[in-house]
Amino acid sequence: MQKIAIIGGGIIGITLANYLDTTKYDVTLFDEGKGQATKASAGIISPWLSKRRNKRWYRLAKDGAAFLQKLATDMNLSQEIYAKNGTILLRSKGLADLANLAEQRKKDAPEIGDIELLSSYQTASKLPLLAPQESLYVSGGARLNGLLYLEYMKKLAVQKQVNFINEKAVLKRKNDHWQISTQNHQISADNVIITAGPNCKPLLEPLGYQVDLRPQKGQLIVFNTAQTESYQWPVAMLDNEADLIPANKGQIIIGATHEDEAQWDLQPTKEAFERLTENSKNFLQFPEKLLKNSFGYRIGTRAYTSDFAPFFGSLADGPSLFVASGLGSSGLTTGPYIGYLLANFFNIGSWPKKDYQKPLSTYIQERTTL
Numbered sequence: 001m002q003k004i005a006i007i008g009g010g011i012i013g014i015t016l017a018n019y020l021d022t023t024k025y026d027v028t029l030f031d032e033g034k035g036q037a038t039k040a041s042a043g044i045i046s047p048w049l050s051k052r053r054n055k056r057w058y059r060l061a062k063d064g065a066a067f068l069q070k071l072a073t074d075m076n077l078s079q080e081i082y083a084k085n086g087t088i089l090l091r092s093k094g095l096a097d098l099a100n101l102a103e104q105r106k107k108d109a110p111e112i113g114d115i116e117l118l119s120s121y122q123t124a125s126k127l128p129l130l131a132p133q134e135s136l137y138v139s140g141g142a143r144l145n146g147l148l149y150l151e152y153m154k155k156l157a158v159q160k161q162v163n164f165i166n167e168k169a170v171l172k173r174k175n176d177h178w179q180i181s182t183q184n185h186q187i188s189a190d191n192v193i194i195t196a197g198p199n200c201k202p203l204l205e206p207l208g209y210q211v212d213l214r215p216q217k218g219q220l221i222v223f224n225t226a227q228t229e230s231y232q233w234p235v236a237m238l239d240n241e242a243d244l245i246p247a248n249k250g251q252i253i254i255g256a257t258h259e260d261e262a263q264w265d266l267q268p269t270k271e272a273f274e275r276l277t278e279n280s281k282n283f284l285q286f287p288e289k290l291l292k293n294s295f296g297y298r299i300g301t302r303a304y305t306s307d308f309a310p311f312f313g314s315l316a317d318g319p320s321l322f323v324a325s326g327l328g329s330s331g332l333t334t335g336p337y338i339g340y341l342l343a344n345f346f347n348i349g350s351w352p353k354k355d356y357q358k359p360l361s362t363y364i365q366e367r368t369t370l
Contacts, residue, residue: 008196015339040300087141113140220255
């Protein structure tokens with residue numbers, strides 16, 4: 001039985017581990033767990049309203065959103081983990097144009113569901129936290145709780161006999177296989193798949209690769225309220241940096257920041273709280289009431305490429321080395337699908353024929369020596 005090592009247990013790695021055929025492969029997943037972006041994420045799944053011009057990214061995100069419905073069925077995800085409650089989009093102008101864009105995209109993305117321009121009254125009725133204002137609503141929008149997803153999928157993977165080592169890993173080539181070392185373990189593997197977010201860069205550089213990745217800190221604010229209906233409310237994409245995400249058990253989440261300078265710093269900051277709450281106040285019906293509740297932070301480090309697009313694929317012919325990273329802020333939409341595509345390659349040799357990304361050499365190149 002061939003051995004596969006997955007380095008990185010975030011959204012890609014844990015999905016990959018669950019879809020790999022463990023009757024064919026002995027699978028070990030390494031994950032230190034520190035700063036993981038997925039653990040901190042609240043997750044708006046609504047790529048169809050994006051105006052990003054990158055057609056490859058949109059194709060991947062669109063298919064990723066569609067795949068999440070299959071994932072929810074395959075893995076029996078609960079409403080707490082994945083909820084398809086719809087998305088409300090708030091904009092000061094241009095809502096009619098966005099509605100037209102949504103109608104066009106629905107032709108090859110039926111998952112978008114119903115598309116409605118809402119009156120001020122209808123907006124506040126669908127999501128009572130919002131002040132009355134016109135909005136665009138799509139019923140296919142969803143949310144994915146990153147932390148609960150990781151915890152649940154790890155339990156499923158353990159049942160499939162996936163081995164977990166919760167330590168920092170170092171990777172080396174050794175003849176015709178790979179050697180993965182941690183503080184307390186050392187194993188060999190026939191295939192390695194690096195899905196470690198921004199940590200892909202320090203893992204690959206000792207092997208002679210230059211990697212186009214940068215870490216970015218993200219903070220979310222989680223308010224603990226008495227809103228018992230929160231679990232069934234739609235998410236709201238506000239007209240600025242902040243989004244409003246009603247979750248389970250009265251939790252109301254505002255996020256997230258995009259902090260390039262902070263990078264690996266995982267400390268909560270007053271500046272993040274002030275920025276996120278200030279950006280959302282004008283959209284809330286009773287902002288002072290929400291801000292009086294107790295709150296906490298979710299903080300993680302995302303991986304970004306120079307063109308803000310993810311990548312995944314094979315790096316080496318000898319001992320097989322694969323990598324997937326660069327998800328940025330759309331990780332909960334694209335990450336599970338990338339994990340599934342990688343698993344399909346190992347299980348049945350199938351590689352996606354759709355044009356989802358630029359060549360891998362755009363982001364990773366072997367260093368030349370003089």
